Amino acid sequence: MFRTRLCVSVGGLRGLRLSSSSSASGFSSNQVRQTFLDFFQQKHRHRFVPSSPVRPRGDPSLLFVNAGMNQFKPIFLGTADPRSEMVNYRRVVNSQKCIRAGGKHNDLEDVGRDVYHHTFFEMLGNWSFGDYFKEETCAMAWSLLTEHYGISPDRLYVSYFGGDGESGLPADQETREIWLNIGVPADRVLPFGPRENFWEMGDTGPCGPCTEIHYDHIGGRNAALLVNSHSPDVVEIWNLVFMQYNREADHSLRPLPKLSVDTGMGLERLVTVLQGKRSNYDTDLFTPLLTAIQERSGCGGYRGRTGESDEGKVDMAYRVVADHIRTLSVCIADGVYPGMSGAELVLRRILRRAVRFCIEVLQAPQGALASLVPTVAHILGDAFPELHRDTDRIMDIINENEQQFLASLQRGRRLIENTLRTTESRQQLFPGAVAWSLHRNLGFPLDLVDLMVEERGTRVDHTEVECLRAQEEKRRSELQLSEMENQLRLDVHSLALLQSRAVPQTDDSPKYQYSLDAHNQYVFPSCQASIQALYSGQTLVSEVTRGQSCGVILDRTCFYSEQGGQSHDQGYFIRDGEQEVLHPVEMVSLAGGYVVHQVTAADTLRIGDSVLLHLDQGQRLACMVKHTATHLLSWALRGLLGPSTEQRGSHVTADRLRFDFSVKASLSISQLKQLDCFVQDVVTENQTVYVEEIPLDRASTIPGLRTIDEVYPDPVRVVSVGVPISELLDSRTDRQTSVELCCGTHLLRTGAIEDLVVVSERQRLKGVSRIVAVTGDQxxxxxxxxxxxxxxxxxxxxxxxxxxxxxxxxxxxxxxxxxxxxxxxxxxxxxxxxxxxxxxxxxxxxxxxxxxxxxLETREAAVKAQSLLEKNGDKTLLVDSVDLDSLSVVMKTVNQISDRAPASLVMLLSHQQPSGKVLCACQVPKGFTALSANDWAVAVCSFLGGAAGGSMLVAKGTGSSSDITEALRWAEEYARNKTNS
The missing domain is CATH 1.20.1270 (Substrate Binding Domain Of Dnak; Chain:A; Domain 2)
Incomplete structure (x- = not known):
């Protein structure tokens, strides 16, 4: 079973502590959220970790963060940087922003049809990383729900993992006994199979049995038979996952070296319970939005109807718009904008679905959707302050995309009409390929395509649509696999095995040990190291032989592994005493403190071998140049556009640098010139680049420090251009400069950049521009x-x-x-x-x-037309040759003849020597029905082995012939036959 669970951020009023006999209806959503956080922070010593943005950090397997545990995956997988604060997490609580749209967990098409599906939701969660386990987890959950939220135990049921005969996993009797000891009646502790009660992170990775707490909205009965039966009366509210196993690539399960807990409880559903409602949309998370929608629409108020009772799908539209505007606001605030691929494409579809329901169903005016953003900020802004900060920008982006979609609607309608005209019968299915094209390329929600097609008396071929969807997902999956297949990936068991064998984590500090010599040339010393571990595929081995691809872990290295937007180093190493045998290093990656060098062995390599590492110095220096230049560009952009300009991504290679940043529109010519000049000034001054490793809390006090959303190690490297870091730490200084937290390798002085040119700047998607720049000789x-x-x-x-x-x-x-x-x-x-x-x-x-x-064409055509009219007199059928080499002029000549002799049928052929190509153009009088110009041109050009096209009145085409005499005769005869029949 693949589950996603919900979470959010902090904020709001302090929670009310209610006894089990108290009324829970007084809880606001802010109080519900804060009570959860306070319970685990204050009563059970959990550390609060803020919600991560909805764009996943470095996880290509996800379009959006869809569960509270996403940001903690490095802990579960054992790949967290050993210097980061994350490795010290033991007990954690948070409230995570989640998006469930696109990918495996996609609720988009269900939103609005019922009263509980959402694309954006909040997930409340608590975690234990190798600390407490099942007994404490269950006890804390029961205490919070019954004592602090005041939910009656008589309304609650729990499910647990009842075993799986196929995989041989036994039932989780331990969890059952825990619930019985807490006091839950035996007939309310219910076993279920892996589909319901075995949670997995993905196709591979940490997983384990889970126990879920369910709530009965009715009460006063035994509702055990309704648990997990899709009844709207008995719903799951909290999922407690016990991470015990790792799912291997062969689908087998291996016990994890460290047991953890991962829980998730949807805030929206919990608030529904605590406020005594039956619909999430009837809670204070949505009612202000529904009221705002009514004020802007041409419809009556929201009545909560579903299915056939929802006439005109008005209430469905209310729910769609309320849900989607929350998603749009949160995503745009986190830097995900509507676009043409990945998460951006999904957001584009969400926006267009919202626009369609808002304008076409609710009859709201253009701009109404964006006007709801301040209401979203009012509801969620205490938890997510960025919604208050970015309200205007969010509204601008929604309005601009709405205008684009309304223009696309007209194009889509024309395409649907044209497609239906070509089908043999209205009973024939509408082609799935056309529906998918509307969806994929024009951003039409599929339900909108369905509706537009149904209004015209037919329906979409959904079998073909699903086939095309599957093909696209397969291509995307294959692309990801092809990118990963050559990379050695250390999983949680590999890392645990290395640690059990006391293999030391790699000391990669030598990557920063370089200097300038007396001639201002960079010196990169070689690095002596010994082989600590060897991998063949995913298996630890004692040696590898010549020609074998392998992963090599050393005790120390001067190679930079791919991170921080900078590509990995290249180079080679040699064994002691074998100077002539070079082992090329093809890739360098980092996991859990171990640097893995991917190598094709040029000879036998064994654990314990001593090797000497040599960098590709040109490639390293080029990366250093580009990385320092990237910092200067970032600083220049903030000076040019304002301090609120945010980095949205970057990548540094030896050839070029790429930098994405937030900006409303593309830079002007003047701004681009200023960028070049600013960087050039700093380069010319040959300023010193200062780098220092200091405690993270001290670094955070530096004025103007630029950071991005990621977990930094502690201590952290600070990179400052032109100003010593000690001076920046002095509160009395007011000097401004480029200063960032960065693990990359940098120049020691800016002069080595030599020159920088921005060779490309364009809006990658609305609100985000991408700069590409080159340096030095380039x-x-x-x-x-x-x-x-x-x-x-x-x-x-x-x-x-x-x-x-x-x-x-x-x-x-x-x-x-x-x-x-x-x-x-x-x-x-x-x-x-x-x-x-x-x-x-x-x-x-x-x-x-x-x-x-x-x-000039008109002038030449007039001369040719006069000559042909004089030659042919007052013929009503004028078929002749003309000496021209431009189809445009031939057509203009035909037009001029027709203007002077409006009752005539005119066709001209022009023979181009020596290619043999024949140009053809014709025109018939307006209202003449015996002969279509299109049919005439098509027939003649087909006779000449070519093709033509046009309308009833005018047409043109091409063919080929060494002699057009016969074609002229055939064209005239064709016209006479048609007009005389």
Missing amino acids: ARQAREVGQALTQDVESLSARIKASISSCLPSAQQLAKEVGVLSDAVDNTPIPQWQRRELQSLLKALQRSSNTTIRK
């Missing part, structure tokens, strides 16, 4: 190429201005040159500000060239 080359392209554009501009009255071939050639230069400007690395300037100039030149060509 930057100089970009500037040189940019200057050369500027000269080319200026030269072409002068030639175009001088040739306004030139002949058509000359003008066409100049237009082609504009196109070639435009491609070069668009696709060549040059300064982005210069690219924007040149693109603007080239667009103006293209417009000028097109205007000139149109005028």
Whole structure:
């Protein structure tokens, strides 16, 4: 069973302590949340850990954080940085923001149909990492629910794992006995199988039996038969998971070296219970939103109806909009914006589904959806202050995306109508491929496609849609596997085995041990180390042989492992006494304090071998240059756009740097120039880069310190450009500079950057821009190429201005040159500000060239039309050849003949030598029904082995022939036959 559980952040009023006989209806949602946190913090010594953002940290298996335990996965997997505070977690409590939409746990299509599904929810949770286990967990849960929340024990039932014959797992009798000892009646302690009571993190990883607490809304009866029966009257409220096993890749289970507890209780469902409601939407988490929706809509108030009783799906629309605006607000505040892939694509679909219900069902005006954001902030802002801080930005992004969707709606309707016209019968299923395209490419919610198709008397082929969905998921899965298949991944058992064998964690401090020599050249000393462990595949071995791919763990290393947005080092190592045998290091990764070097052994390697490590110094230095330059860019952007500008991702390689940041629109040409100038000034000054490792709490006092959302080690490395860190720690200083927490490798002085050029800046998605920049020789080359392209554009501009009255071939050639230069400007690395300037100039030149060509074509067509009219007299069927090499001019010639002889049927063929290509254009009089221009052109071009298209009045096409005499005769005969029949 794969379960996700809910969680949130802190805030609100202190909880009320109620006895079991007290009325629980007085609890506000803020009090419910805070009572939970206080219970575990104050009464049971748990550490509060704030909710993580809904975008998972470094976990490609998840689109969104969908359970409270997501941020603690490194602890369960044993991969937490041994220097981070996380390794000291023993008892933890929190309230986590969760999104259940997309991926394995997807409730999106169910939201609104009932009164309890949500895409955004809060999960209250408490954890034990190798501390307390089953007995304490159950006792604490029962105490909180019955004594502090005042829930009557007579309303509660518990389920436990009843065993699994297929896997051979016995029933969890220990948990059953615990509940009986607490005082739960035996007929309310119920066994269930693995589907209900065995929790797994994923296809592999930590897992274990769970026990769940269920609540009976009715009471005064024995409702044991309704537990886990999908009854709305008896619902699960808390899931207590006992992490005992690890699910291996072969699906077997192995006992974990450390037992842990992972619990989750949905705040929305708990509040429903404590406020005496039957619907989550009737609680104070939603009622202010429903009231706000009514004020903005053209419908009556919310009545809580579902199914067939919900006429016009009005109440469903209320629930959809209320749920989705919460999700949109939380996601955008956490930096997830509507986009075209991954989590961004899911959010785009949520927004469009909300817009559709808001405007089409609730009859609210455009902009009504975004106007609900302040109400969301009022309800949740105490727990999540970012909602108050970012209200205006959230509203702007929703409004902009709403406008885009309303435009897409028109395109979608046209596509549906066109598709239905081509189907043989309205009884035929609407093609699933078209429905999926609307969903995948235009962002249409599938239920909207269903509705639009049903309104036209048919239905979508959902079998084909599901097939296409499965294919996409398979491709995505295969891509992830292909990226991971060459990487050795240390799992929880591998790490435990290394520790049991007393294999020391890798000392990787030598990666920072480099210096400048007397000539200002960087010196990277080699590093002596000994092999501590060898992996062949996932198995620890004592030796590997030549040609074998393996993972090597050393006692110390100077290689940088992939982290902090910086790519790993490359290089090689040699064994003592074997200078000629190089073992290339292909990848370097870090897990649980162990640095793993992926190597293809050039000869036999054994545990205990002494090796000498050598970095690829050019690659390392290039990464250092780019990483320090990234810090300067980040600092410059905050100076340019304001301190609220946030980093949304970065990646540093030897070739280039990439930096994503929050901004409402793309940077202007002026801003891009300022960026380049700012960085260039710091580079020219050759400022010192200061790096110091200090306690995390001291570092947090530095004014202007930039951090990102992640768990930092303690002590932490601080990187400051131009200002000593001791000075920054002095509260009397007011010097401003780039100062960040960073584990990456950096330059010692900024001069080594030499130059920096932003070669690309664009909105990756609404509200987030991506900068790509190059340094050093690449930057100089970009500037040189940019200057050369500027000269080319200026030269072409002068030639175009001088040739306004030139002949058509000359003008066409100049237009082609504009196109070639435009491609070069668009696709060549040059300064982005210069690219924007040149693109603007080239667009103006293209417009000028097109205007000139149109005028010259019209002039030439007039001459040809006059000549043909004089040759053919007053014929009502004019089929002739013309000496032209442009289909556009042939068409213009036909148009001019038709204007002067409006009753005539006109077709012209132009034979291009020596290619043999034939150009064809035709026109028939308006209202003439005996012959369609499209049919005429298609027939003639088919005769010539080509193709054509057009309308009833005008058409054009191409074919090929060495002699068009026969084609002219055939075209005229075809027209006569049609008009005489």
